[in-house]
Amino acid sequence: xxxLWAAACGYGAAVFSVISAFTQGMRVVRxxxxxxxxxxxxxxxxxxxxxxxxxxxxxxxxxQILANGSWxxxxxxxxxxxxxxxxxxxxxxxxxxxxxxxVFMLSIGMIAKDVPGWFGMVFSLSMTTPQVIYTLxxxxxxxxxxxxxxxxxxxxxxxxMYGIGAQELPVVFNTxxxxxxxxxxxxxxxxxxxxxxxxxxxxxxLTDDRELL
Numbered sequence: 014x015x016x017l018w019a020a021a022c023g024y025g026a027a028v029f030s031v032i033s034a035f036t037q038g039m040r041v042v043r044x045x046x047x048x049x050x051x052x053x054x055x056x057x058x059x060x061x062x063x064x065x066x067x068x069x070x071x072x073x074x075x076x077q078i079l080a081n082g083s084w085x086x087x088x089x090x091x092x093x094x095x096x097x098x099x100x101x102x103x104x105x106x107x108x109x110x111x112x113x114x115x116v117f118m119l120s121i122g123m124i125a126k127d128v129p130g131w132f133g134m135v136f137s138l139s140m141t142t143p144q145v146i147y148t149l150x151x152x153x154x155x156x157x158x159x160x161x162x163x164x165x166x167x168x169x170x171x172x173x174m175y176g177i178g179a180q181e182l183p184v185v186f187n188t189x190x191x192x193x194x195x196x197x198x199x200x201x202x203x204x205x206x207x208x209x210x211x212x213x214x215x216x217x218x219l220t221d222d223r224e225l226l
Contacts, residue, residue: 015074019178023076026171029164030080034087037161047095049154051147055092056107057140062088063115064133068183071122071129076175077184080168130183137187141194145201153205162202166195 015023041047062085069077089111096104118129148157169192176184 015175015179019175020076022171022178023074023080023175026168026175027076027080027083029168029171030084031087033161033164033168034084034091036164037158038087038091040158040161041091041094041156044155046154047156049148049151049157050095051143052092052095053143054140054147055088055095057136057143058088059085059092059111060114061133061136061140063111064118064129064136067115067118067122067129068126068133070119071126072181074179074181080172127183130181130187134183134187137191138194141191141198144198145194148198148201148205153202157202159199159202162195162198166192166199169195 037050041050062081065077066081066085069081089108093104093108096107118132122129144157144162153159169188172184173188173192176182176188
């Protein structure tokens with residue numbers, strides 16, 4: 014049985030993850046630009062949220078179902094928003110793949126409950142790398158939300174506490190490394206001192222297109 018303190022950490026992590034996505038979305042709406050946001054980070058975040066939702070269903074964890082279900086929707090919408098200006102066909106194909114992947118993960122979870130978690134671990138540990146590289150190469154664009162990544166770091170840490178209390182190895186392994194990687198993104202964003210006005214949207218959007226090929 015999950016201790017009360019661990020369950021509280023799980024619900025706190027759920028709240029922080031939703032706030033993270035909401036904060037990033039509001040940033041984009043306010044500046045009307047996605048410049049500075051690594052597209053591949055959000056593609057991998059979408060895959061991660063799908064796999065972790067399937068895992069949470071397989072282990073019947075209400076905290077994780079709430080967190081991953083509520084996190085998956087804004088992440089998927091935001092990824093669609095990043096992809097559709099480049100290619101509507103790519104965005105539609107991505108949607109079909111995402112639905113198929115969700116069905117596949119849910120099916121796998123019925124057979125081996127930990128397997129979706131290990132898939133989620135791979136995707137979630139990979140999602141920070143494109144953003145770190147993007148920031149180091151191009152600077153901190155106006156569309157990226159530093160508070161969003163700070164909230165995501167806190168969320169990952171609280172999931173680590175939950176995983177320890179619930180004794181869920183995939184969660185512990187994923188979030189212990191994931192917290193450090195998310196913190197690296199925060200540090201990279203904080204250390205970048207280049208004026209955001211010098212980061213041109215045309216330059217970064219063209220670079221992002223090449224990275225998607």
